[in-house]
Amino acid sequence: MTAAETAVMNTPSLYIALITETFTPEINGVANTLERLVNGLRERGHQLQLIRPRQSSDRERKSDEHLVLTRGWPLPGYAGLQWGQSARHKLLNRWRKQRPDVLYIATEGPLGWSALSAAKHLNIPVVSGFHTNFQQYSGHYGAAVLTRLITNYLRWFHNRSRMTLAPSVSQKIELERRGFERVELLSRGVDSQLFNPSKRSSELRQQWGLGESDTAVIHVGRLAAEKNLKLLINTFMALQQSYPQRNLKLILVGDGPQRAELQAQLPEAIFCGVQRGEQLAAHYASSDLFVFPSLSETFGNVLLEALASGLGVVAYDQAAASQHIRHGHNGALATPQDQQGFIEAACWLLEAPESLRRVRLNGRQHAARQGWTAIIDLFEEHLRNALQPITQLPAGRTLP
Structure with missing residues (x-):
């Protein structure tokens, strides 16, 4: 002993x-x-x-x-x-x-x-x-x-x-x-055994209408006003305009009072509702880019879950993001309240496949140490x- x-x-x-x-x-x-x-x-x-x-x-x-x-x-x-x-x-x-x-x-x-x-x-x-x-x-x-x-x-x-x-x-x-x-x-x-790139599911991506070379942009959280979801919509639309050759799909995991309004605004998005445990881990790992525009978090547990799942993460430079993301190394950050800077950070992540691959790998390695x-x-x-x-x-x- x-x-x-x-x-x-x-x-x-x-x-x-x-x-x-x-x-x-x-x-x-x-x-x-x-x-x-x-x-x-x-x-x-x-x-x-x-x-x-x-x-x-x-x-x-x-x-x-x-x-x-x-x-x-x-x-x-x-x-x-x-x-x-x-x-x-x-x-x-x-x-x-x-x-x-x-x-x-x-x-x-x-x-x-x-x-x-x-x-x-x-x-x-x-x-x-x-x-x-x-x-x-x-x-x-x-x-x-x-x-x-x-x-x-x-x-x-x-x-x-x-x-x-x-x-x-x-x-x-x-x-x-x-x-x-x-x-x-x-x-x-974060539980890096549960939230792990190994949980990636080709079958789930096929249900979303995506092949392996396509891009799933995911948001996990409550669908409510305090989550700044208007910026999520604007960011996804900017990604579509910047990369028209890519097949991009927006995946929303969670529920809340704004769900019906968002479904009306985003008819092509996939609304998965509340997910737990292994299913939640599979939704993270089967995605590619995690967009987290909230400005109201004291921490933001979902950010660590996304990093552990091997996603490219874009967030504002505060709370969990300021502690765990180094811009350009294991994610992309924007100055709080700078909406254009946030959109540009998300676009940067998709500029070069090799850069995104490196950022995702570094994010996973960092999160795996945050037990x-x-x-x-x-x-x-x-x-x-x-x-x-x-x-x-x-x-x-x-x-x-």
């Missing part, structure tokens, strides 16, 4: 309560990330209590020591997702009987707020995660006047925790600029650090 393994065995396990308004089998980056973190902590011997709203798949399922189900109501504009109702009294009663060592609150809705309030009452350390830019979403749904109010609430919420975990360097800098305190980095990983093990190790370290007395924190840090 190595010294590192001995040290792990001698480190006491934690009792961790994780609170979230979304979790698998719901399909979104937050749910997928939290499933990885939960499974990783349990594999390391920690006791974990998951607290989330009841889902349609739960039916008659009852709460137990490992899972606390709460009531919820639909989240406007997000079919299938819920806000969790406040559960302060329920949590106080449970945590008085069995007190967690530390809380991780992943969402800032009523359920997250009630957990924060209960933890403060019982003096339980709290770590929070900044997973979603809700303050940006308000502008896309006709409520831009609420942006400042939402930002103020999010800052108040997170500054009441011992630390806030941001998924990307650019997000960490932005939060600190807006007055968020004690922000630490917790990036994301989840190191991410979960760091998450565990952050949770343990939250247990330290104030005097043991690094110089310059204070707690609320």
